[in-house]
Amino acid sequence: MATSWGEPTNLQEAINWVDKATRASDRFRAVWEASHRHREQHGGDCTVYPSSDGPLMGTLAAAAGAKRILEVGCGLGYSALWLAYGAGQEARVETIEGDPSHAAIAEGNFAGEGLAGRITIHVGRAAAVLAKLSGPYDLIYFDGDPAEAINDLDQFERLVRPGGLLISANLFLGVYMPDMPGLEKTAEYRRRITDVNRWMTAWLNSGSKALSVRR
Numbered sequence: 001m002a003t004s005w006g007e008p009t010n011l012q013e014a015i016n017w018v019d020k021a022t023r024a025s026d027r028f029r030a031v032w033e034a035s036h037r038h039r040e041q042h043g044g045d046c047t048v049y050p051s052s053d054g055p056l057m058g059t060l061a062a063a064a065g066a067k068r069i070l071e072v073g074c075g076l077g078y079s080a081l082w083l084a085y086g087a088g089q090e091a092r093v094e095t096i097e098g099d100p101s102h103a104a105i106a107e108g109n110f111a112g113e114g115l116a117g118r119i120t121i122h123v124g125r126a127a128a129v130l131a132k133l134s135g136p137y138d139l140i141y142f143d144g145d146p147a148e149a150i151n152d153l154d155q156f157e158r159l160v161r162p163g164g165l166l167i168s169a170n171l172f173l174g175v176y177m178p179d180m181p182g183l184e185k186t187a188e189y190r191r192r193i194t195d196v197n198r199w200m201t202a203w204l205n206s207g208s209k210a211l212s213v214r215r
């Protein structure tokens with residue numbers, strides 16, 4: 001039970017405190033909520049699961065001093081907004097989205113938040129778009145299709161600068177969907193980012209994200 005001044009005294013209370021603080025500091029909370037509503041209404045194979053912690057994305061972009069940022073998996077733009085906001089006025093974000101209807105909604109969200117001038121959407125499958133891009137990028141966020149993870153990682157190793165940061169989500173989807181196709185790709189991705197000759201990697205929250213610095 002919390003103390004009289006509300007200090008958490010067990011793990012669940014501490015988790016609740018952190019969740020509340022995270023939500024309270026989430027300036028793009030409306031886009032996060034709209035992303036969940038969209039997915040429920042869009043149905044089918046829609047995978048617009050917004051990142052669980054936008055303030056973390058913004059803080060990482062700021063701490064990395066990232067000026068050139070690339071994202072795979074724009075969704076409705078929640079994480080791209082946080083990356084652009086966190087990295088600051090001089091930073092530019094490019095984000096890849098395969099579903100044109102998601103990209104159109106994201107464009108509207110960027111304009112609504114006054115950040116359209118700093119975020120560019122590349123509409124198309126990541127494999128095709130990534131092959132045409134030129135580095136170096138300071139920060140790359142992978143939030144795309146696990147089945148394409150290895151192809152994307154090959155491109156990230158070409159595109160991110162030495163010392164640059166790769167943030168990777170979706171690396172343990174077998175926890176939620178054990179029969180999901182492509183899990184062998186994320187297993188190989190995990191192996192590769194834990195190769196100390198290629199990356200220095202730390203893991204967040206039971207694997208919800210990996211943070212990897214390029215050697």
Ligand SMILES: C[S@@+](CC[C@H](N)C(=O)[O-])C[C@H]1O[C@@H](n2cnc3c(N)ncnc32)[C@H](O)[C@@H]1O
Pocket residue numbers: 035047048049050051072073074075076077078079080096097098099102124125126127143144145148
């Ligand atoms: C998990 S959501 C992205 C959520 C977003 N990063 C956020 O935090 O709000 C994944 C998105 O990636 C798109 N996507 C999945 N695989 C893709 C691929 N291979 N190429 C391009 N877009 C892809 C989906 O259409 C979906 O909008």
Ligand SMILES: [Zn+2]
Pocket residue numbers: 038039042046047048102
């Ligand atoms: Zn959708």
